[in-house]
Amino acid sequence: MNSLDKYILRQCLMPLILILVVTTAIVWMTQSLQRIEIIVEYGQGFLVFLYLSLLIIPSLLAIIIPFALFGAVVYALYRLHSDSEIAVMFAAGVSRWRIAVPLLFITLLAACATLYVNVDLMPRSYRVLKQTVADIRADFATSLLRSGEFISASKGFTIYVDESRPGNQFVGLLINDYRNNEKRETYMAQRAILQETKAGPLLILKNGNIQRENRDSGKVDIIRFDDWAVNVSSLNDDPGELQLELTERYLGELLHPDLSKPYDRANSGKLIAEGHARLASPLYTFAYVLVGLNALIGGSYTRRSYFLRVASAGAIIFGLRVAGFLAQGFASEAGTVWMLYAPPTAAIGVAAFLVFAPQNWRIFPQRRVA
Template structure:
């Protein structure tokens, strides 16, 4: 069935603003997340390719945030332009109801909500799991830290490493290792040359022609030991490479509602269930926020003089809806009995918007405005 000409026109009017706001909001938030990752990548000595991979893996989670907001802004912008250009007045004079405008916007909102469902239920868990695994690999790769030349590195808290230069064969020159894990007896290792080797799975730093400096916090004394060859065991700095507990954001819906019988999963059972219900309800806000914008601008007779108030009301209502929703999401992690609120709140807000857009709501708003206009002269006289 072909879409009516009016519906096609409304879709054309909103397509451009939606694309613009999607790109703008996604770009800003994606850039913010990318800058946070940049610091991690630099301190861990990773390549530009790794950075590009990480920023790509962040994109799905960014889209789940920006698409609902972009649609809300696009609906607000497109409807405001139609009103200020008197196009809605023309449609109304031609016998078109408010639902002629609402219907194509509703179809678009449902399509975007389905896209958000696909991202949050399948794509985002996959990218989150890949990213967490990559982070674990980076943290475990101490060799990368020792490949950085001319920079101080902190692979873990309490360990500072500096390498002046490294040749093609892997030999390092100008080595400094400061071990400050024991604050009472910090130790500094300095060597002319060295090489990083692996004994089994345990990394070791072989240092040649250097010294070990240990300072006692008790009496402030400094001991100095010179060596020709010193083996520094780095295995204590290696993270546990056992089975990693997968966080809720890395799991698919079935894994959130039906987790393994492991002790860790049982301990986080409420958190897992809360994340599962949040995934199911978060895309509902795509439709809810779009209808909030439509209700604010289309309920009652449209005019230029009331537009600023309508836009302000839409922004305030949207902010209230999302803040309450976020509050419920945070409470559900500790109070699972509030889970029905995750579903009820966006549906309640949607119901209120639909009521304002209905014929009954339109008549109520019109009667309210007529009552206020009649009372105004009495109040001013």
């Protein structure tokens, strides 16, 4: 790699990092708000919310990386045009291919990163996210013992807590336990602590009383206690085997659905199309960059503004991405997975021809710079 390659790489690398960080941060903040329910409804702390929010970043990177690279390439080349450095390079005999090589090198790295995110990092992070949320929702303390609310845990079991404290400690409890119709009980306690045992979670009540209906006399018997254990293991929601959605599956699980499972049988077309879409995704990185190269160094050289060319290139890559999503929908219905590779491959071929074709093949040959 000579000094020219390093110079062009530096012109592209800093804008790429800046665009990638800023865009990811903006999109991440909007997406992370969907996890605010973990704090509001289940009493989790900010660190849990932050951890769950960070797990969605890989899915954002798979889409943002190609667009960020397109923006960085366009910015770098536009800056070189503005400073007349492109004109000097052309005058010195530097070819379009020579200018494009360092940009295509960084494109290759970005495409490999996109492929890794799609086939491993994204499904891995989404699985952790889904399992963590399922564990929080299934946890008795976080799902049922919330301050100032009457919670119906199951049919015949209602619980109220004045205050929830760290360490599964609670103050001011009222429990109506009518699960056994022959033995209806109401518990009142000043304090309680939730303990995990081999038999399941036990709610240890402190300083309270039990009110039981005496079916023979029709009166209410009151039993006072210092300590009393209530088995609440039956109230825990067992999440069981989680159903993996498209974004939570690895490539092999997408391309080879398990037809013994009802979900896979019903959605085999979508699963296979999603797998091929992930394989085709890195091709968009090359397509975007080549479209950007064509906008800035393809066609005839001009000293005028490149605004219209850049705007047209932006519209092309947007339309290309939309075409990719439409192709995925058609492929999942018709089973024609080649449609997923057609839009980026066609764009790569056309843009590469327009940028690197010999002078006598171009519709708008390059003008000599005086």
